[in-house]
Amino acid sequence: MTTSAPSPKMQRTLTPALLAVMCIALFGFGTFFLNYSTLVSIGTNMGLTAVAAGTILTIMMVAVVAVQPLAPVLNNHFGPRMTFFAALSLQAAGNLLSLLTHFPLFALVSGSVVCGLGFGILVVIGTAAVPSTVAPERLGKALGYFGVTTSGATAIGAPAGLWLINIMPAIGFRWLAFGFILLALPALLAIPQQHQTSNTASPDVGQPVDGRMRWGGLITVLLPVSIVLTTFGLLLAFGPAAHSVSPALYIVSMQIFAIIGRFLASSSLDRRSPVSVMSAGIVVTLIGLVFTALLPAGTALIIAMMVLGFGIGAVQASSLLLCFEQAGSTNRGSVAWNMTFDIGLGVAGLVGGFGFTYWGPSITYIVCAIALTMVGLFFVLYFLSPKSPQAEQAPAKR
Structure with a gap:
């Protein structure tokens, strides 16, 4: 008995690849906002002023923004799987750098910057990888699921960080954040090794007919x-x-x-x-x-x-x-x-x-x-x- 190929209507939105991207986003975004929401508190507990701690927070976000143009280059050259791995590795390394207790200021600044670099890559590659995980007619729902995941991770990560930093030492908090990144690594196995583009073009929602930049x-x-x-x-x-x-x-x-x-x-x-x-x-x-x-x-x-x-x-x-x-x-x-x-x-x-x-x-x-x-x-x-x-x-x- 021959089995016909599944019709597009029978294809799933929550494919293994999309679930993997959502898993990586959940732990990647969640861990970043664990660190974001607690950076000022950790800095002031180290003896820094609120201005100095806030400046370090800004430096971290500068790293997030600065690395974003590089993410598509990494994706095209190495593929989504390795680019995701690079993003998670940088976030993990940033949390490990923060454990250098003998050099607290260096640890806080360098750890924040490296975490920011990893998150900046993750923000771009996460959205870019979604179209390759589902059929073209499922892309809208897939982006919706991805958006809910990132928003939910932010919603959980920030208050969880503020709560955790009050009940555990900073070193234990950093190890916990490092562990969350490790939990995302198995999902890399379901990520395509090479970027896949869809042959079906979809119209740009909300795009002006003339395509001019205003x-x-x-x-x-x-x-x-x-x-x-x-x-x-x-x-x-x-x-x-x-x-x-x-x-x-x-x-x-x-x-x-x-x-x-x-x-x-x-x-x-x-x-x-x-x-x-x-x-x-x-x-x-x-x-x-x-x-x-x-x-x-x-x-x-x-x-x-x-x-x-x-x-x-x-x-x-x-x-x-x-x-x-x-x-x-x-x-x-x-x-x-x-x-x-x-x-x-x-x-x-x-x-x-x-x-x-x-x-x-x-x-x-x-x-x-x-x-x-x-x-x-x-x-x-x-x-x-x-x-x-x-x-x-x-x-x-x-």
């Missing part, structure tokens, strides 16, 4: 994104403004609602303009941010951070599609958006170190709210202007 529109989109993600990084690294509060529960609440907000905003983009969705997201973010800056610890603060997280998620989803449209291609838009994401997290270290030291937490978050209000108004005025390219375009069919 610098004004792109920068106008990225300005609010940078402020939102700087605020996001501040909360992950420094916690809420309320005194005498354990930040883990509050950050978990924010992260969960950021995932919900991103999912619901993405779903609404089939029916609504990304400009309107992003405008609403900015407003919700501002409301949550102001109350997060002013409220004391308690249930009200948790609710405020839920609102803040929902707004951040909505801005993330809508701004990504707007970047595709304004950049003229999904490739350029994706690069611009991801670079802004990482730069925002990096700048958070400097803003938090300076602001928390000289202004205090509440004023620092209020300053972020003022900055977001200004760039948010500019965003609305730009895209709602009758002469703007966005206003002249008819709504795209999706």
Whole structure:
């Protein structure tokens, strides 16, 4: 009896290769944000000032951004499996460097930089590898699963790090992070050795017909994104403004609602303009941010951070599609958006170190709210202007 080849409809989305990529992303992203959320605390416990510790955090994020253009070169030359291995190896090595207790400052700086290099490669190769793991008609769902994995890893990693660093010594914490990276290594066996490209072209969602780069529109989109993600990084690294509060529960609440907000905003983009969705997201973010800056610890603060997280998620989803449209291609838009994401997290270290030291937490978050209000108004005025390219375009069919 002959067996016919399975039809595309019978093919699975959660293929072994996609599950492997998701596993690597889970441990890679999760471990990075374990370190990200605790770097300032570890630095201050070593005797560094908040400004110095925040500067090291920024240096780590500079490494994340700087290495990203190299990731496609590594992928093309060595293939996805070896590139994933290089990313995980760098993250593991960074945690081992942090164990050099005789040279604590060198260990903290070098370990953070090496971890950042590994994470920067992982961010790029993770997304690039997804299309080769599923049939073309399953790519949308596959990217959705991958996005949920990375968002979930971030949501778990940051508060888990803040909790763990309070109940175990820094050396034990580093060994634990190193162990998490090792757990991802077996998944490499299911990763294709060579990059596979699909023969089926799919249209770029949200890409303008003319394919032109609109610098004004792109920068106008990225300005609010940078402020939102700087605020996001501040909360992950420094916690809420309320005194005498354990930040883990509050950050978990924010992260969960950021995932919900991103999912619901993405779903609404089939029916609504990304400009309107992003405008609403900015407003919700501002409301949550102001109350997060002013409220004391308690249930009200948790609710405020839920609102803040929902707004951040909505801005993330809508701004990504707007970047595709304004950049003229999904490739350029994706690069611009991801670079802004990482730069925002990096700048958070400097803003938090300076602001928390000289202004205090509440004023620092209020300053972020003022900055977001200004760039948010500019965003609305730009895209709602009758002469703007966005206003002249008819709504795209999706």
